[in-house]
Amino acid sequence: MTEAEQYICIGCPIGCPLRLEHEGDKIIEISGHDCDRGAKYAKQEFTEPRRDFSTTVAISGARWNRLPVKVNRQIHKDRVMEGARIIHELQVEAPVKLGQVLIKNVFGEEGIDVVACRTMDRVIS
Amino acid sequence: MSLKWKTINIQKPGKKFNILGHMEQAYDVVVIGGGPGGMGAALGARESGVARVLILDRESEPGGILLQCIHSGFGLHYFKEQLTGPEYAERFLNKVIDDNVKIMAGSYVSGIAVDSDGTKQVRVLSEDHGQVIVKTRAVVLSMGCRERTRGAIRIPGTRPSGVLTAGLAQKFVNMMGMLPGKRIAILGSGDIGLIMARRLMLEGCEVVGVFEYLPYSNGLTRNVVQCLEDFGIPLHLSTTVAYIHGRDRVERITVAPVEKDLKPDLSQARDIQCDTLLLSIGLIPENELSQSLGIRLDLITGGPWVSSTLETSMPGVFACGNVLHVHDLVDYVTRESLLAGRFAGEWAQGVRRPVDNIRLIPGDNVRYCVPHSLSTEREHTIYMRCKTVMQPCKIRVGNLMEKKLRFVVPAEMIMLKIKPHLLDKFHGDTLRIDILPEDA
Ligand SMILES: Cc1cc2nc3c(=O)[nH]c(=O)nc-3n(C[C@H](O)[C@H](O)[C@H](O)COP(=O)(O)OP(=O)(O)OC[C@H]3O[C@@H](n4cnc5c(N)ncnc54)[C@H](O)[C@@H]3O)c2cc1C
Numbered sequence: 364m365t366e367a368e369q370y371i372c373i374g375c376p377i378g379c380p381l382r383l384e385h386e387g388d389k390i391i392e393i394s395g396h397d398c399d400r401g402a403k404y405a406k407q408e409f410t411e412p413r414r415d416f417s418t419t420v421a422i423s424g425a426r427w428n429r430l431p432v433k434v435n436r437q438i439h440k441d442r443v444m445e446g447a448r449i450i451h452e453l454q455v456e457a458p459v460k461l462g463q464v465l466i467k468n469v470f471g472e473e474g475i476d477v478v479a480c481r482t483m484d485r486v487i488s
Numbered sequence: 489m490s491l492k493w494k495t496i497n498i499q500k501p502g503k504k505f506n507i508l509g510h511m512e513q514a515y516d517v518v519v520i521g522g523g524p525g526g527m528g529a530a531l532g533a534r535e536s537g538v539a540r541v542l543i544l545d546r547e548s549e550p551g552g553i554l555l556q557c558i559h560s561g562f563g564l565h566y567f568k569e570q571l572t573g574p575e576y577a578e579r580f581l582n583k584v585i586d587d588n589v590k591i592m593a594g595s596y597v598s599g600i601a602v603d604s605d606g607t608k609q610v611r612v613l614s615e616d617h618g619q620v621i622v623k624t625r626a627v628v629l630s631m632g633c634r635e636r637t638r639g640a641i642r643i644p645g646t647r648p649s650g651v652l653t654a655g656l657a658q659k660f661v662n663m664m665g666m667l668p669g670k671r672i673a674i675l676g677s678g679d680i681g682l683i684m685a686r687r688l689m690l691e692g693c694e695v696v697g698v699f700e701y702l703p704y705s706n707g708l709t710r711n712v713v714q715c716l717e718d719f720g721i722p723l724h725l726s727t728t729v730a731y732i733h734g735r736d737r738v739e740r741i742t743v744a745p746v747e748k749d750l751k752p753d754l755s756q757a758r759d760i761q762c763d764t765l766l767l768s769i770g771l772i773p774e775n776e777l778s779q780s781l782g783i784r785l786d787l788i789t790g791g792p793w794v795s796s797t798l799e800t801s802m803p804g805v806f807a808c809g810n811v812l813h814v815h816d817l818v819d820y821v822t823r824e825s826l827l828a829g830r831f832a833g834e835w836a837q838g839v840r841r842p843v844d845n846i847r848l849i850p851g852d853n854v855r856y857c858v859p860h861s862l863s864t865e866r867e868h869t870i871y872m873r874c875k876t877v878m879q880p881c882k883i884r885v886g887n888l889m890e891k892k893l894r895f896v897v898p899a900e901m902i903m904l905k906i907k908p909h910l911l912d913k914f915h916g917d918t919l920r921i922d923i924l925p926e927d928a
C-alpha cells in the first residue's frame with residue numbers, strides 16, 4: 364500500500380512543502396521540491412533523519428554552573444531524548460578544555476562522543 | 489588555555505587625579521564590547537598595522553552573546569564548519585590573544601569624551617582597577633543589542649514574576665543552571681524563542697506553545713522544524729497574548745487570534761495554563777553610549793548612521809555588529825567588524841579616506857540599508873532588510889544594477905555587493921535601492 368509523508372524543506376527560506384510517497388521502506392515518489400536539495404532532504408528525513416545535538420552538563424569549581432557540550436556527530440532524531448537523559452547524568456569538575464571528550468561512545472557506538480564546547484578554568488572562590 | 493585576559497595589568501590610578509584614574513598608556517584603537525563584533529574589530533585593527541589595541545567588556549569574560557548560544561549553527565562561512573556559539577567564541581578569542589590584543593573583562597565603559605586634538609578618553613569602571621580613563625586615537629563601538637521587554641509591547645494584565653525575555657532565560661539555563669519555570673509559553677517566533685523552546689523541552693520543562701502575531705514565523709525554517717515539530721510543540725500563527733494572569737507568579741495567559749489590523753479578537757480568546765511566559769519579540773541595538781557622544785542615529789535600525797568606512801558621525805568613532813544593526817548571522821558580524829577594525833586602524837595611523845559622495849536611500853520594500861553612504865573608490869557590501877515577504881523578486885540599485893532573488897523575508901538580512909566599476913559611471917549624489925516584484 365502506498366503511504367505519504369509530508370516535510371517542509373529546510374534548505375532555504377522558501378520552505379517548499381515536500382511529499383514523499385512510499386511502500387514500506389521503498390520510496391515511490393518525491394514531489395513539491397523546487398530544486399534537488401529538497402528531494403535529497405526528503406529522502407534523508409525518510410531514511411535517516413539526523414540532528415545536531417548540544418546541551419549542558421553540571422560543572423563544579425568553574426566560573427559558571429553549566430558547561431556546554433555536544434555530540435561530535437549528528438545523531439538520529441529519535442535518539443535526541445535518550446541522549447539528553449544520558450548526558451544529564453554527567454557531573455564534571457573544572458578545569459575542562461575545549462574539545463575534551465567527556466563520554467566516549469555515548470550510545471555504545473564507536474566514534475560517537477560527547478565533547479566539551481569550551482574551556483573552563485578552575486576558579487578559586 | 490589559561491585566562492590570559494585576567495592577568496593583564498593596568499596601571500593603578502595616579503595620585504594626581506582623585507576620582508578619575510589616569511592611564512599612562514594610550515592605545516591606537518579601543519574596542520568597546522568583546523563579542524564577535526568586538527573581537528573581529530580588534531583583529532581588523534591589528535591587520536591594518538596598529539600595535540596597541542584594547543578590548544573592553546563589562547562581563548567577567550569576553551565572548552558576548554555567543555557564550556550562551558550553545559546550539560550549533562555558527563561559523564559556516566568563516567570557519568567552514570558548524571560550530572556552537574561557545575566554540576566560535578573561543579576559537580576567535582584564541583586568535584585575538586595570539587594577535588597580542590589586550591583584553592580587559594569586568595570593565596564597563598560609562599562614557600567617552602573627545603579632546604580638542606581628537607584624542608578619545610574612554611571612561612571605564614573596572615572590577616579590578618576602579619575608575620580609569622583610557623586614551624585612544626580611534627574607538628570601535630561594538631556593544632551588541634538587548635532584548636525588547638514586556639513594556640515595549642504593553643501586554644495587559646498583572647505583573648507577576650515569570651515573565652522574562654528568551655535570551656535572559658537562555659543565560660539562566662545554559663550558563664547559570666537555573667530553569668525559569670515548569671510550564672512555559674513563548675510569545676514571538678524569532679530564532680531565540682524557537683531555540684529556547686527546544687532547550688527547555690530537553691531540560692524537562694513542558695512548552696505549551698509558541699505564539700506569533702504575524703501570519704508567518706520569524707525564525708529560520710530549520711528552527712521551526714528542528715526545535716518545534718521534532719518535539720511536537722505547537723506554533724500558533726496570527727495569535728497573540730492578550731492578558732497575563734497571576735498575583736505573585738504567572739498562573740495563566742489569555743491568547744487570542746489577531747485580526748487584519750493586528751489587534752486581538754477577544755471574542756475568540758482562550759486561556760492557557762502556564763507558570764512562565766518567555767518573550768522573543770525583537771532586539772534593540774544598545775546605543776546609550778553612542779547617544780551620550782551625540783552620535784547621529786538611524787531611527788529605523790536603532791544604530792549609528794555610518795559611512796562606507798563604518799565611521800559614525802563622530803570622526804574616529806566606528807561601529808559594527810549588533811550595535812550597528814541587528815544581525816541574524818554571526819558570520820556577517822565577523823565580516824563587517826573586520827572591516828570596521830581595519831578602517832579604525834587606518835584612521836589611528838592618520839589615513840583619511842575621501843568623504844563618501846553617494847547617499848543611499850531605502851526605496852520600495854527596503855526597510856533600511858547599512859552603510860548609509862558609499863564612495864566611488866572601492867567595492868562595497870551593503871546589508872539591508874526588506875519590509876515584507878516577496879517571491880520572486882529583484883533588487884534594483886538606481887539605474888546601475890539589478891539582481892534577481894528567489895525570495896526575501898524581513899527576518900533574513902540581504903547582502904549585496906557593488907563593484908567599483910559600476911559606481912565609476914555614476915554621477916548623482918543619491919542612489920535609491922528598491923526591492924521589486926520580478927516582472928516590475
Ligand atoms: C539569543 C541570540 C541567539 C542567536 N543565535 C544565533 C545563531 O544561531 N546563529 C548565528 O549565526 N547567529 C546567532 N545570533 C546572532 C549573533 O550571535 C549575534 O549577532 C552576535 O553575537 C552579535 O555580536 P556582537 O559582538 O555585535 O554583540 P554581543 O555578542 O552581544 O557582544 C556585545 C558585548 O558588548 C558588551 N558591552 C555592551 N555594552 C558595554 C559597555 N558599556 N561597556 C563594556 N562592554 C559592553 C557586552 O557585555 C557584550 O559582551 C544570536 C543572537 C542572539 C542575541
Ligand code: SF4
Nearest residue numbers: 372374375378379401
Ligand atoms: S526544495 Fe530547494 S527551493 Fe525548495 S525550500 Fe528546499 S532548497 Fe529551497
